[in-house]
Amino acid sequence: MNEPVFHAGTVAVIGRPNVGKSSLINALVGSKVSITSDRPQTTRHRMLGIASFPAGQIVLVDTPGIHGPQNRAMSRVLNRAARGALEGVDAAMLVIEAGRWDEEDTLAFDALRNAGVPVVLVVNKVDRTKNKEELLPFLQKAAEGRDFAAVLPVSATKRAGLEGLVKELLSLLPEQPALYPDDEITDRSMRFLAAEFVREQLMRQLGDELPYAAAVEIERFELDGEMFRIGAVIWVERDGQKAIVIGKGGARLREIGTKARLQMESSFGHKVFLETWVRVREGWSNDEAALRTLGYGQ
Structure with missing residues (x-):
C-alpha cells in the first residue's frame, strides 16, 4: 500500500499594505504569530508562520506590504524586506482585497513576475463584498493577462476558503519531509x-x-x-x-x-x-x- 505523499516548502506572502496578509497567516497557522491592526505597514519584519497539516507543511513568509517609492528610511527598509522574502521560496501568494486593484497591487505583482515560482492570487475579505454577483467579474479581471497558478477567494477573518487554499498551496510544494517540527508555529523568539x-x-x-x-x-x-x-x-x-x-x-x-x-x-x-x-x-x-x-x- 502506498504511503500518503507529504509536501513541504516555503511560500512568500506578498501584497500591498493592509490587505490582510498577517491575518491570513494567523488563520492558516491556527495561532497568532503576526500582529494585526487596521493601520498600513503594521508588519515591519520578515518572519515565518509554520502551518502543519496531515498532508504537508507550509512555511509562510510574512512580509511588510509593498508600496511605491518613498523617501523615508523606514519605507525603504520595509520594501527591501518584502522583496527579499522572495529569495529561495517554492511558491508565492499575491494577496489583494476583494473589489480593489490599484497601483500598489500592480507593484506587488511586478515584484513576483520574475521570481520564477508559481503564484496563487488570493482575494481576501470577500465577506465584505455586499453584492456577490460582482465577485466573479472582479476575479476574472484581476487574473486577466497575469499568469497565476490559481485564483482563490477567501476571508481570513471568517476562515472561509482556507481549505481549498491549503490544498492548492501544498500541490505547488516539493515532496519532502517537514522543514520544522509540527509543534513549532514561528521562527521568531x-x-x-x-x-x-x-x-x-x-x-x-x-x-x-x-x-x-x-x-x-x-x-x-x-x-x-x-x-x-x-x-x-x-x-x-x-x-x-x-x-x-x-x-x-x-x-x-x-x-x-x-x-x-x-x-x-x-x-x-x-x-x-x-x-x-x-x-x-x-x-x-x-x-x-x-x-x-x-x-x-x-
Missing part, C-alpha cells in the same frame, strides 16, 4: 513576539497619532519561576509623542501594557509581569543605522 505585542497595541490605539513614529525594544526578558518578567521600551521621536503614548495620568500607557500583557500570557502560557517605559530618540525612523539597532532590515 518569545522575546521578539513580546515586542510585537506591545507595538500592536500602539498601532491599534494610537495609529492615527503615531502611525510610524514608534518602535519597541525589549530590555529585559526573564523567566522567574512560572512568571515572565519583561521590560519594554517604547521609542518615539519627539517629546509630544511621548506625552501621547503616556496619556493623561499614565492611562494610555497602562492600557497598552495591560492589553499587551494579556496577549503575551495567552501566547506564552505563563503569567507575565510587564513594565513599559517611553523614551525619545529623534529621527530614528529616517535613519537606517538607527533602524538596524532596533532590529529593522536584518
Whole structure:
C-alpha cells in the first residue's frame, strides 16, 4: 500500500499594505504569530508562520506590504524586506482585497513576475463584498493577462476558503519531509513576539497619532519561576509623542501594557509581569543605522 505523499516548502506572502496578509497567516497557522491592526505597514519584519497539516507543511513568509517609492528610511527598509522574502521560496501568494486593484497591487505583482515560482492570487475579505454577483467579474479581471497558478477567494477573518487554499498551496510544494517540527508555529523568539505585542497595541490605539513614529525594544526578558518578567521600551521621536503614548495620568500607557500583557500570557502560557517605559530618540525612523539597532532590515 502506498504511503500518503507529504509536501513541504516555503511560500512568500506578498501584497500591498493592509490587505490582510498577517491575518491570513494567523488563520492558516491556527495561532497568532503576526500582529494585526487596521493601520498600513503594521508588519515591519520578515518572519515565518509554520502551518502543519496531515498532508504537508507550509512555511509562510510574512512580509511588510509593498508600496511605491518613498523617501523615508523606514519605507525603504520595509520594501527591501518584502522583496527579499522572495529569495529561495517554492511558491508565492499575491494577496489583494476583494473589489480593489490599484497601483500598489500592480507593484506587488511586478515584484513576483520574475521570481520564477508559481503564484496563487488570493482575494481576501470577500465577506465584505455586499453584492456577490460582482465577485466573479472582479476575479476574472484581476487574473486577466497575469499568469497565476490559481485564483482563490477567501476571508481570513471568517476562515472561509482556507481549505481549498491549503490544498492548492501544498500541490505547488516539493515532496519532502517537514522543514520544522509540527509543534513549532514561528521562527521568531518569545522575546521578539513580546515586542510585537506591545507595538500592536500602539498601532491599534494610537495609529492615527503615531502611525510610524514608534518602535519597541525589549530590555529585559526573564523567566522567574512560572512568571515572565519583561521590560519594554517604547521609542518615539519627539517629546509630544511621548506625552501621547503616556496619556493623561499614565492611562494610555497602562492600557497598552495591560492589553499587551494579556496577549503575551495567552501566547506564552505563563503569567507575565510587564513594565513599559517611553523614551525619545529623534529621527530614528529616517535613519537606517538607527533602524538596524532596533532590529529593522536584518
